[in-house]
């Protein structure tokens with residue numbers, strides 16, 4: 401037996417047991433990870449994760465979703481509107497529930513709703529996150545909800561992919577379904593992102609206030625208009641401020657990456 405073990409490349413019996421111990425520690429870690437995953441409920445399939453996360457990485461998908469939900473809660477605290485005070489919350493552009501699954505834990509008091517143009521993602525989320533009410537929406541059609549339906553709306557990384565024309569439509573539509581006194585949180589690619597553009601592009605963005613940069617990354621996954629868009633803060637204050645009250649503008653407040661603009665509808 402020992403001869404056979406040594407033949408396998410172990411220089412001693414101790415070496416063999418050290419190897420065995422290493423394997424069992426790794427198996428225990430895998431077990432732990434499986435238990436943690438099971439506690440987080442069903443995971444969306446590979447292709448649905450790629451559509452919202454840009455990669456299939458499951459650990460990253462979970463970690464980013466958790467951070468997004470907690471950063472939204474922090475954004476609300478900064479303007480003295482704690483998450484615990486909201487009753488009807490819409491996750492606009494929820495995809496397969498990357499943020500919604502954590503919002504459920506942070507806002508157990510609320511009725512949660514999710515909406516997205518991605519009917520397959522909405523279908524998966526409806527089946528696997530029964531705590532929320534899901535509905536698919538059209539690219540440029542009014543939502544199926546009545547006016548003033550929600551006291552909190554958040555849109556994580558949704559206005560970061562729209563044309564200006566779609567953005568203007570959806571700002572008005574979100575304003576319609578937001579209750580007077582309610583709050584909407586919209587995340588944007590702000591200065592942190594576009595400071596790396598060429599000086600020419602930076603100048604153009606500063607002048608226009610918003611720029612859509614075509615990218616092949618989403619080709620075949622989303623409609624043709626879906627690219628990456630970038631915003632200048634002055635533009636947001638004016639344009640978003642022509643529809644909502646801009647309560648606050650918080651640079652890189654979401655996942656240390658997106659800006660969060662906090663919008664209100666007067667009571």
Ligand SMILES: C[S@@+](CC[C@H](N)C(=O)[O-])C[C@H]1O[C@@H](n2cnc3c(N)ncnc32)[C@H](O)[C@@H]1O
Nearest residue numbers: 452493494495498499515516517518556557558
């Ligand atoms: C980068 S993903 C983010 C998904 C989700 N908010 C999250 O944080 O995991 C962008 C999502 O916005 C959705 N989307 C884009 N335009 C939309 C629109 N007009 N109405 C609803 N959803 C939209 C896309 O289908 C996609 O699921």
